[in-house]
Amino acid sequence: MQVDRRSFLGGAGAICAAAVASETHAATAKAKRPNIIFIMADDLGYADLSCTGSHHIRTPAIDSIGAQGVQLRQGYANSSICSPTRTALLTGCYQYRFALGLEEPLSPTAPEGVGVPLAQPTIASVLRDIGYRTKLVGKWHLGDPPKHSPLHHGYDEFFGIVEGAADYFRHHMVIGGKDVGIGLAKGDTPLERNGYLTDLFGDEAVKTIQAPHDKPFFLSLHFNAPHWPWEGREDAAVAQTLGSSYHFNGGNLAKYKEMVEAMDQNVAKILAALDEAGKADNTIIVFTSDNGGERFSETWPFIGVKGELLEGGIRVPLLVRWPGRIAAGSKSEQVMISMDFLPTLLAMAGGDVTRAGTFDGMDLSAHLTGKAAPASRTLYWRFKSNAQAALRDGDWKYLMLGGKEHLFNLAEDERERADHASDAPARVKAMRLQWDSWNAQMLSYPLGSLSEDVREHYADRY
Incomplete structure (x- = not known):
């Protein structure tokens, strides 16, 4: 069949127009990808928020995430202790698939160079692959720089503590009265900065939100609060005399309340920064904990604590907000665990989970947004x-x-x-x-x- 010049040009024009429309649609879809803020507390028990039943702690900012989104009563941590859960969160897989995940927790006596395999897709790398700028603020505890810094596992930026704990003022683990380890770092470089760690992490998160950028952001904010040592904002002098970060002879309910409420006040700063930047309506916010509560925590109605596989050691608070997609004030009985966040957030961001890798975690985006009934797990x-x-x-x-x-x-x-x-x-x-x-x-x-x-x-x- 012969095609005249006019028909050819018209067809070519239609093809070009369709291509331009497709590119425009793709660009628009990319521009509309939601920002993501993933907030994880350290050793926070299920009932340590006012919205989950605390008798004495008040957390209005954190509570508002659930009040303006969904609160899941059956949220779980992948482990009853910190670094294995963080391994599962990072990889979207059972931590027991990796040598790092067998360290319960990761300690200075672990095999040298242990970490997640560098080729393993991570929650940060899969989001970076679809156009996100990625940043970790807070606790890492998944291997030492330079080989296993966050920068080698999908994060463009890192500001936080490398080890599993740190004094809130000295920013290092303290053993025998001396600072040990890398402590606070920016990227792969140790950093000296004054201030209470919870506030430093909150301030860094606010700067990230305020920074102009042409890409959506994935901000993983891992507070070390309310993990020991038991220090509030007024305890800088105490910190200088502390012989050990383990601080087993310190702390009380009042100090624990102070530490959790300081974290809540920093969450309030983050929410305010989102509003001021006009980014609140296009940002997914998650709040959870890395394992069940420790000695000063409440876990009611569950029994068990950190280090135990009773519900109190693995059941954690879980709140998710996404304006316009998750109905405010929703309650869900969906069972969800730490390794689910990689496929779930990737799907919510418009990514293709099946192309990103193979994961043990489940994409629960439809269940969080009310498009599907709770799935049995x-x-x-x-x-x-x-x-x-x-x-x-x-x-x-x-x-x-x-x-x-x-x-x-x-x-x-x-x-x-x-x-x-x-x-x-x-x-x-x-x-x-x-x-x-x-x-x-x-x-x-x-x-x-x-x-x-x-x-x-x-x-x-x-």
Whole structure:
């Protein structure tokens, strides 16, 4: 068939117009990608917010995230302790797939150079790949610079502490009265700066929000509060005389309240900065914790604390706000865990999860935005201390703790007191085998890291 010049030019013009329209649509879609602020507290218990039931702590700014979005009552951490959860958050996978995740927690005695494999997609790298500028402010605790700094795992910028804890004024771990480790850093370089760490992190987050940029931002803000040492804003003099950051002989409920409320005041600054910059309506905000509460925390109605696979050690606050997409004041019974944030936030940002990599986490974007009913989940945990193991399959939870097997129906008894292990032995056995099948796919703990009694009884399972 012959095509005359006019028809050819008209067709070519239509093709060009379609191409331009497609490019314009892509550019518009890119421009509309939401900013993302992911806020994670350190050792904050489930009931340490006023919106989750605290008896004495007031957190109006943090509460407002849930009041203006959705509050999930069944939010979980991937571990009952910090660095394994952070490994899962970073990778979107069970932490037990990586040598780093077997360090519970990562300590100076860990193998030299341990970290997430550099080729592993991360929550920062997958967002950077679709056009985000990425920044981590706060606690890292996933390996030492330069090889395993945040800058080598998808973050364009880093301002925070490298190790798992730091004095709030000296900005280092303190052992034997001396500052140790890298401490506060900017990028891969140690940094000297005066101030209370919670405020420094809040101020840096505000600067990030205020900075002009032609890209959307992903800001991961990992407060070290309310992790020990037990110091409030007026304790600079105390910090100078502190012999150890572990501070096991210090702290009280009043000091803990002060530390959590200082964090809330910094969240208030961040929310105000978003409003002032005109970015609030196009920003997703998440607030959660890295594990259950420690000694001064409230975990009601759950039992257990940090370091235990009882609900109090792994159930955490979880609030998500996205104006116009998540209905204000929503409540959700969706079960969600730390490793879900990578696929969920990537999907909310308009990315393609299947092209980004293979993850254990689940894309729950439709469930958070009310487009889908809560999905049943099957989740696994283990913890080498006391050979703990847990499996949640729907409403049922299998728990190995203290050398004994337990079985709970969380829909009927979330306090884990009505133990069905003796009256449902078939279910216990089935869930044990289910856990064993999953565990066989994970890395084994080095036997040298297990106590003698654990090695004797459970080495074949771990």
